[in-house]
């Protein structure tokens with residue numbers, strides 16, 4: 072029998088931060104991840120945008136989450152010897168006069184994050200924008216792929232990663248409720264399994280809501296990589312001359328394949344908006360581990376005290392995952408409370424069925 076302190080299922084953004092914080096605290100951790108190529112964390116653009124929606128309101132807890140995320144990605148980058156975060160403010164090219172009006176009305180209220188660029192005209196060689204441009208500042212871009220692959224390499228080097236499918240039917244419990252998986256015994260097992268959690272026998276009763284997102288990867292030579300550009304869809308610096316264009320937020324979908332409808336929408340937008348030539352390179356799609364409340368699922372199962380969860384990050388995993396991974400660790404190691412709006416204690420009745 073192998074003994075570890077924690078088994079973590081999944082190495083997306085959630086499982087990466089959770090395993091890092093636990094290992095940094097001196098705990099023996101085993102991460103099991105099936106290396107699925109189109110997980111939410113691998114398809115995401117990695118943007119931390121402090122405002123949200125058509126009404127352009129500050130996102131939940133952003134004044135706490137934003138500085139926390141900045142530090143968290145800086146530290147993660149230092150540990151991996153690479154830079155993982157850079158400030159890339161969003162230039163929001165208004166698609167309609169109504170959207171310009173909405174921005175102008177919100178700007179005085181949200182003036183911490185909504186601004187006007189120094190010169191409205193300076194982007195005219197790159198874009199058409201008859202209805203003007205606003206700026207969302209500060210915004211950050213996280214380099215998720217090197218973070219996930221860099222951390223994976225470290226886990227492998229520490230013998231802390233099994234690259235395989237976790238088979239939940241093989242999970243059992245000793246008399247003292249200690250989780251046992253095959254020949255591994257752990258003090259606790261924590262599920263960071265993203266959308267796979269929808270089917271989990273432990274957590275499937277949580278109010279998950281599947282949400283599909285697509286992105287097209289395009290090559291545009293000569294577009295300054297200083298910003299994220301938005302015109303309904305976002306144009307996010309990807310690798311070298313590549314740009315990530317997305318996304319959709321579909322609640323009702325038949326499959327997770329990239330769709331022709333979305334590709335055509337991107338082509339139509341780029342031909343109207345961007346003045347530089349572009350070439351489509353790839354088209355990707357994934358499911359977000361979203362939920363009806365738009366709040367994360369963090370904490371322990373009411374009937375299985377050593378079975379935990381860090382999931383439900385929805386559209387905001389870049390900012391929510393590091394913060395709530397830390398809260399979960401402080402809860403486990405120092406008995407600190409988890410934010411009640413995120414703690415799955417709020418579903419005790421449902422999960423106790």
Ligand SMILES: Cc1cc2nc3c(=O)[nH]c(=O)nc-3n(C[C@H](O)[C@H](O)[C@H](O)COP(=O)(O)OP(=O)(O)OC[C@H]3O[C@@H](n4cnc5c(N)ncnc54)[C@H](O)[C@@H]3O)c2cc1C
Pocket residue numbers: 080081082083084085086103104105106107110111112113114115116117118119235236237238263264265266267283284285286317318356357358359360381382383384385386387388389390392
């Ligand atoms: C198109 C798109 C764009 C997005 N853009 C942004 C953005 O700009 N900013 C932002 O903050 N968020 C964004 N998101 C949301 C973000 O991607 C998610 O909130 C976040 O990635 C969730 O991370 P996670 O680690 O909780 O889950 P996941 O990324 O789903 O990770 C779960 C991991 O568990 C593994 N796994 C699952 N089940 C098993 C099993 N049984 N055995 C072994 N391994 C298993 C999976 O392979 C995966 O590696 C976007 C999402 C999409 C789809």
